[in-house]
Amino acid sequence: MKRWHWISLGILTIISIIVELTMVSETEHGTHWWSVIPLFYILFGFVGCVVIVFFSKAIGKIFLQKKEDYYDTL
Amino acid sequence: MIPYELMIPPAFVMIIGALLLPVLPKFFRSIWFLIVSLLTLVILWNLPVGSFHNIPFLRHNLVLTQSDALSRVFGAIFALIAFIGGIYSFHVKDVKHQIAALLYGGSALGITFAGDLITLFIYWELMAISSSYLIWARKTKESEKAGMRYLIVHLFGGSLLLAGILLHIDQTNSILITQIPQNYSLASWLILIGVCLNAAVPPLHAWLSDAYPKATVTGAVFLSAFTTKAAVYVLVRMFAGWEVLLWFGVAMALYGVVFAVLANDIREILAYHIISQVGYMVAGVGIGTIMSLNGTTAHAFSHILYKALLFMGAGVVLQTTGKSKLTELGGLYKNQQLTFWLYMIGAFSISGFPLFNGFISKSIIVGAAGESQLDWAFLLLTLASIGTFYCLGLKIPKFTWFDGEKNVKSTKLPLNMHIGMAFAAGLCFIFGVAPSLLYRYLPFPLQYEPYTASHLVETVQLLIFTFVGFWLLKRIAGGEQRITLDTDWIYRRLAKPIWNIIVIPVDKFFSHTDVIMMGVVKLLVWTTKNPMQLFNPSLKNISYNPDRQRTTTQVIISLILLCMVFLGIVGLWYLK
Structure with missing residues (x-):
């Protein structure tokens, strides 16, 4: 990732926030409980990603992951 | 016509x-x-x-x-x-x-x-x-x-x-x-x-x-x-509208993601994402509204295109390098730019990027869940789509075409493989920018516009911050030289003990029965050689002579039969 990649992602985020706050009307945003939380999808994307990775890795480490020859060594 | x-x-x-x-x-x-x-x-x-x-x-x-x-x-x-x-x-x-x-x-x-x-x-x-x-x-x-x-x-x-x-x-x-x-x-x-x-x-x-x-x-x-x-x-x-399918559909959308995070083989990651994506469709069947059934149909259509494209991309990697594990791959970008970008069109599509066909079909199902006031289904399906982008849009590309092993050699590729990929990629894009091409053929009339300001904003924010999450966690994001157990464990690993418990005793029982039966046969053969030896041990090993032993045998057998008849009569008397 070069610096200009990060800058463009930042600009895109700022545009999306501006659009969200100015152009998206209340009704269009849906009527769910999270519709009133500003920047909900930013939070959800980040937290969701972290939760998925840590949850998966944890159950992998504890229960599911075995050596590659697991089924061959019977 | x-x-x-x-x-x-x-x-x-x-x-x-x-x-x-x-x-x-x-x-x-x-x-x-x-x-x-x-x-x-x-x-x-x-x-x-x-x-x-x-x-x-x-x-x-x-x-x-x-x-x-x-x-x-x-x-x-x-x-x-x-x-x-x-x-x-x-x-x-x-x-x-x-x-x-x-x-x-x-x-x-x-x-x-x-x-x-x-x-x-x-x-x-x-x-x-x-x-x-x-x-x-x-x-x-x-x-x-x-x-x-x-x-x-x-x-x-x-x-x-x-x-x-x-x-x-x-x-x-x-x-x-x-x-x-x-x-x-x-x-x-x-x-x-x-x-x-x-x-x-x-x-x-x-x-x-x-x-x-x-x-x-x-x-x-x-x-x-x-x-x-x-x-x-x-x-x-x-089975439209069977509620149980909604539960299982949402569960499998997440299940596939979790296992794809753990998987190391790129085609296994793609396979788990079939399960995840079919989860959306199954959930759509479970919701059972006109909108959700349209969504299931549209998503099946889109999914077939981009998933085939992704498998083609993974197939190119396997064909040219002979490898398919993330831990053995890396740095292929300089030799495979075209393959990479065609693969990425598939990855953008499955992740629901605007302008690609996943964006216009997945959102119908998720939107149908929202419209039916199934908030939990809406949020969990959205969560699964984060995992999709993480695995297919970030994990596979990064560790196949960029990081990792630098000295992976790749051979030349038959041209037709790229043409096939380009064909699928083109369709992913065309249906993404012109969704009405698909919508007008759906089984029910559909009033749905994917390109609204709110939908675009939500998608862009979700994807960018999934990327940020991935970037922070990239140290642990790569594949590991391990396999992940799944429910096939039941018939792969348990097969042996079950065999030992069920098949082996039955097998032993039959072979024992066989031995006993052969013993009985031998005894019968021995006695029929000369029935008299049963009653007169001195006749042992002397074979039956009809002229000498017929009368004695007849008498003995008649007596035995008479006894039997007598016992039978007594028995009947008592039973009465």
């Missing part, structure tokens, strides 16, 4: 085409494959709505072709992907592989246009058998075993389906395929479980993630398209 008399069931076109392959000259077979797929597409697209080709069977009527808007969309994408797969596998000259692929496509079409359950079942089994060859044709020890497991599991699912169908026919006295009311009778459960096995609904899904990564490079493309989506079609046809 094709005249009615010339119309034959679309499945027959492919199946006859497949059977003609061996008699055609070698150079012409790949072209024939493409001609047959296109011809099938044209025929099924021009089928009028209705049911034709009725054949009397026992007390019922088989309906070989039943055509309506739903079967037309599914049929069209099946024929189209057979064509694209045909381009991608143009260089494959193994005629058995070509026959298997066409038969497989034909049986998927047969299911799509079947009007009755018996026809459906016959194609169902043909699909299981023909697809197994695409795994075996890899010709490694692993694929041989995995193909056998795949076939056994599918035959098991097929027998559940058959049992359900027979019970259903017994109860309703009809073999026609209709919506089954949500009544949870044994017959409908058996049919549902049989179909769900093919749709890879956990815990009946492990055949997919077990076998698909071990299939041939080109075979995996066909596999990714037909089996699960044909099952989704049957679910839409028969």
